[in-house]
Amino acid sequence: MTFKFFDKLSQDFSELINDKKEYNVIIEVDRERNKKFFTAHSVVLRHRSPYFDKELENATASENHIKTIVEPSISAQIFEVILKYIYGGMINIENTDIRTIYELMVSANELELEELSVKLESYLIESKASWLRTHFSLVYHSIFDSNEFNGLKKFYNDIIAKHPNLVFESGDFTSLQETALVSILKRDDLQVEETKIWDYVIKWGISQNPTLPTNSEEWSNENFMTLKMTLQHCLPLIHYFHIPGKDIWKNIKPYEKILEKQLWDDMILHSISPNEPINSLVLPARIISSPESSSRIISAPNCSLTPNLPSRVVSTPNLTSTLNLTSTPNLTSTLDLPSNAYPRSGILSMTFSTIINKEHVAELSSWIDRKSTTYSLSDITYEFQLILRGSRDGFHPKTFWNMCHGYAGTIVVARVVGTDEIVGGYNPIIWDKNSIGRMETKDSFIFSLKNGKIQNSILSRVKNDRLALHYHNDKNIYGPYFGDCEFIMKSEVSDFTQDEQCSCFSFRKFYEKSIKTNGKFSIVDYEVFLIIKK
Structure with a gap:
């Protein structure tokens, strides 16, 4: 015994x-x-x-x-x-917030603690599927950096197959890892037309080679070969023979040189005589369901893969508190998006913000879309979902990084002490508390908004994207930081309301114009909104 x-x-x-x-x-x-x-x-x-x-x-x-x-x-x-x-x-995860459990899983994987990593992955899929959906961008980008997390990869690719615009129409689509893109293209149930898939793949490939000429008509044979090599794992996954003939000439012909000659000849032959035999491999048509099945597709602004909910979501105490590390994980999950997976922010409510109003939302929305005129209140294209409010969540710079970590496509607005000034900035890329240094983007802008004595709003777009934003290494002092101090929230005493260290200097190095008279200031309050396409 x-x-x-x-x-x-x-x-x-x-x-x-x-x-x-x-x-x-x-x-x-x-x-x-x-x-x-x-x-x-x-x-x-x-x-x-x-x-x-x-x-x-x-x-x-x-x-x-x-x-x-x-x-x-x-x-x-x-x-x-x-x-x-x-x-x-x-390990005891009772009362542990879900983001911490996710970060624990990632760290366990990095330290090659496979048993722990797999168990936490299983737990998140089985018990926290809603959180995984609403934190799509945060999780999806990170899991494809690893050869692990096959359960999560399947979980997300099942969602993407039904709602492909979560990836393809996102502002950071071109930053997607090749392994992630390949895994999506392998899906025969991807709910998107093949011509669009081709266009997305070309867009991704070009973005990986920023030195390519903007106009493809000016490309050399070497340029086409560069693109072909970049897309060598993606091109075989295009279902070429299910692309309409008119699209072959309009969308594919400009990039004919990246295809094998036999494939191109067979595409032309098939478009002219569909019943003629061809030599190239013919992949089956993708299974696209009826329009009703995709009526709940969520579109995203020119920013992140999809909206994240605030990180303050916590696990329910009466759920599993101590993980049993001997059971076999069950990676089964419900993949349909729930009706409340992407909650509406209540933009028509007068209490959605203590700093900006609906007219400001219309103006900011038009700037995001680069419109020459301001949207009417009935035509606003975005909803503003509150992530953080200083007077509610605190003014410590690290609070900003903790609560905004993983979000992309956000607007920061701040009210200046002693004036009617409202200043802020739009960041289309992800706030990442673990990143340090210069961040590049062509779509950010800073601004001041008309309000009371301030008669006219000022829009200042980035003009040198080499330092559109700066993620400072000392996140106990520095919050959002645009350009060369052209809009910066900072505090030496870890409270944006106290020591007049915030600033909007008019260096005009990286943004078009100054949004405020020179000088340092403190703020009364500030808010951060996630921008969600209606």
Whole structure:
């Protein structure tokens, strides 16, 4: 007979975490002010994680025979949970917000803790499918950087097959990883016309080669060969023989040189004589369902893949609190978008904002669409969904980064202390709290809005996209930062309302014009909105 005492074993090993006598590894996690050091034991790390086994093999020991491993991309909060799992084999996620669980899954995968990563992936699909849908952009981009997360990849590709504009019509479509695009193109149930698929693929391929001439008529043979090599894994997945003849001449002929000659000849022959035999592989027509089945497709503005809901969503306490790491994951999930997956912001409500009104929304919407005239209130093309309000959520710069992380296509508006001025900026790309440095985009702009004594609004578009935005490394001081301090929210005391460090300097280096008289200021309040296409 065998007696098993796993609970006691787990408890005893967990207590080793706090043992400062025999440790021989220091793990440094997080960045700057949040930096934290954990002690551990190499024998435990080596046997629990192939990743740590390799890191320890390459690490140099100090005079005290202690090795140090640095993991700046993992937060202290996440690593503490991971360390408890490594030593004790259990994690408690009761009252843990869903975004943290997601980040825990990603970190576990990076550290090659497959058991934990797979279990969390299964948990999210089975229990948090709604959150996964509404945080499409945040999750979808990151999972295709890895060879793992096959369950999540299938989950999202099933949604994209029904609602392809979530990807194809998004502003950051061209930043999609090749592996993600290929996995989408392999779907025979992709609900989009083949001509449009071709156009999207060409658009993606050109964007990967920014040195190509803007006008394809000016391309050299070398230019076409560059595009062909970029799209070598995508081109075989186009269902060419289901593209109408008129579209072959209009859409495909300009790029004939990236196709094999036999394929091009067969396409022409098939368009003229559909019953003639051809030599090229003929892929079947994609299965496109009736219009009713796609009536709930959500379109996106020129920004992110799809709207994310605020990160303040939390898990319900009475759900699973301790993960059992022995069960086999069931990756089955319901894939139809629920009616409340993309909640309306109530734009017609007079309380949607404490800073801007419906006339401002009309003006901002027209600027996003680059219209020469302002939309009427009945023709506004976007809804503004509130992500953050300083007076509700706090004025610490890090609050901005935590709550806006993962969102793209957002507008920041701020009311200046002592004046009627409302200043702000539009960022079409993703706010990423983990990124540092210059961010490029051709579609951002900064502005001031007419209000009270301010008679005219000012629109200032980016003119040098090399520094459209700056994601500063010190996110305890710096919030949104456009151009060279041409609109910046900053506070040395971690409160935008206190020390007059916000500014809108008129350097005009990266934006067309100044949106405010020179000088530093504090704000009364500020808001961040996600812009959602109606």
